[in-house]
Amino acid sequence: MGYKVVITGTTGMVGKGVLLECMDHPSIENILIVNRSSLGISHPKVRELLIDDFFDLSTISGELTGFDACFFCLGITSLGQSEASYTKTTYDLTLNFADAFIDQNEKSIFCYVSGTGTDTSEKGRVMWARVKGKTENALLRMPFKAAYMFRPGYIQPMKGIKSKTKWVQRMYNLFRPVYSILKHFPGAATNTSHMGLAMINTLDGAYRKQVLGNKEINELALCSTEN
Numbered sequence: 001m002g003y004k005v006v007i008t009g010t011t012g013m014v015g016k017g018v019l020l021e022c023m024d025h026p027s028i029e030n031i032l033i034v035n036r037s038s039l040g041i042s043h044p045k046v047r048e049l050l051i052d053d054f055f056d057l058s059t060i061s062g063e064l065t066g067f068d069a070c071f072f073c074l075g076i077t078s079l080g081q082s083e084a085s086y087t088k089t090t091y092d093l094t095l096n097f098a099d100a101f102i103d104q105n106e107k108s109i110f111c112y113v114s115g116t117g118t119d120t121s122e123k124g125r126v127m128w129a130r131v132k133g134k135t136e137n138a139l140l141r142m143p144f145k146a147a148y149m150f151r152p153g154y155i156q157p158m159k160g161i162k163s164k165t166k167w168v169q170r171m172y173n174l175f176r177p178v179y180s181i182l183k184h185f186p187g188a189a190t191n192t193s194h195m196g197l198a199m200i201n202t203l204d205g206a207y208r209k210q211v212l213g214n215k216e217i218n219e220l221a222l223c224s225t226e227n
Contacts (some may be wrong), residue, residue, distance in 0.1 A: 001029050002026070002027050002028055002029030003027055003029060003038075003068045003069065003200075003203050004028075004029055004030040004031075004066060004067045004068050005022060005028060005031055005032070005067060005068060005069045005070070005071060005203075006031075006032045006033075006034060006064065006067050006069070006071070006101065007019055007029075007031060007032070007033050007034070007069070007070075007071045007073060007078060007082055008033075008034050008035070008070070008072050008073055008074040008097065009034055009035075009072070009073035009074035009110075009113075009176040010033045010035060010039050010049075010073065010076060011036075011037060011039055012073060012075070012173055013155070013157050013161055013162075013163055013192060014073045014075075014076070014113055014152075014155060015071075015073030015074065016039075016059075016074065016161050016191060016192070017157065017159070017191075017192025017195055017196050018071050018073055018192070018195055018196040019031065019039075019041075019046075020159055020161075020192075020193075020196065021031060021193055021195075021196025021199075021200060022045070022071075022196060022200065023043050023045055023046065023198050024065075025055065025197075025200050027200060027203070028045065028200065029045065029129075030045060030047070031043075031045050031046045031047070032046075032047050032049060032063070032064075032067065033046060033047070033048050033049070034049045034051060035048065035049075035050060035051075035059075036050065036051065036052065036054075037050070037215075038050060038083070041135060049063055050056045052215065054074075055092070055093065055096055055126060056097065057096065057097065057100045061103070061104065062104075064100060064101055064105065065104040065105065066104075066105070066119065067101075067104075067105050067108060068089060068102050068105075068108055068109060068203060069108055069109035069199075069202075069203055070097075070098070070101045070105075070108065070109070070110050070111070071111045071199045072094060072097065072098070072110065072111065072112045072113065072220055073113050074093075074094075074097075074105060074198065075090065075113060075217065076089055076090070076116050076176050078090075078131070078181075080129060082111055083127050083130075085132050086127065086128065087131050090131050090132065090135055090194045091131055091134050091135045091138070094135050094139070094140055095135070095139070098110060098139060098142060099141035099142075101107060102142055102143065104130055105141075107144075107145040108142060108145055108204055109148070109205055110139060110142070110144045110146075110147045110148070110205055111145050111147075111148045111150060111199045111202060112135070112136065112139055112148070112197075113150045113152070114132045114135070114136055114149050114150060114151045115128075115129075115132060115151055115152065115153075115212060115215070116151050116152065117129050117151075118132040118136060118149070118151055119120070119132070119133040119134050120136055120137055121133065121135040122134050122137070136149045136211075140210060141184065145205045146202065146205040146207070146210075147210065148199075148202050148207065148209075148210060148212060149210060149211045149212065150198070150199070150212050150217060151211060151212060151213050152190050152213075152214055152217060153188075153189060153190070153194065153213070153214050154175070154179075154182070154188070154189040154190070154191060154214075155189070155190055155191060155195065156175070156176065156179040156183075156190070156191040156192070157172055157191070157192050158170065158191045159192070159193065161192055170217060175188070179191070182219045184206065185215065186215045186218045186219060187213065187214050188214065188217035189213045190217045190221075194217055194218050194221035195217060195221075195223070196221075197220075197221035197222075198212065198217045198218075198220040198221040201220050201221065201223050202220070207208045207220060
């Protein structure tokens with residue numbers, strides 16, 4: 001029997017990259033994607049669950065039962081947001097989903113996409129880093145079988161994935177030749193395929209590091225799930 005996973009944020013670049021790797025991976029049996037808007041994808045492994053409000057999960061709690069892991073890729077930019085607003089849409093929203101998920105899936109795995117520079121002291125000058133650090137700390141205190149904090153820096157989209165924001169996509173197009181050099185330095189950059197493979201390779205809960213930067217993400221992506 002294969003693994004059953006929930007993925008959030010699959011309309012975004014990272015989440016879609018994780019989804020594509022899960023669809024292709026023989027160890028993944030079933031995938032539930034939870035989105036606000038439809039991804040419009042049809043695949044025998046995939047079922048999509050649409051929800052209007054991630055703060056009200058009462059109507060879908062029964063749908064979150066029987067899973068081995070949650071790959072939480074949902075996130076928003078902090079640009080233009082107050083700390084209170086960003087905390088609500090990052091810390092509060094993530095913990096609300098994590099609480100609902102672990103309530104239905106004891107001893108499961110939780111992978112959270114954070115970012116390079118996250119501040120787990122929660123006292124630094126950078127607002128987004130404090131909030132992400134607070135979120136990481138709370139997740140690591142929860143009684144999951146294992147929780148992994150993914151802190152990528154630069155992420156190159158693969159397998160035809162494109163950003164919905166035109167100027168961001170132009171940036172990725174410009175950086176593609178640079179990435180062809182950076183990929184030879186494991187700590188310098190990662191890509192959407194490695195993000196997905198690394199998450200899949202945490203599913204046995206045996207990986208010892210709880211926080212993964214680019215180097216760890218790239219290394220873990222190349223490991224066998226049996227190691």
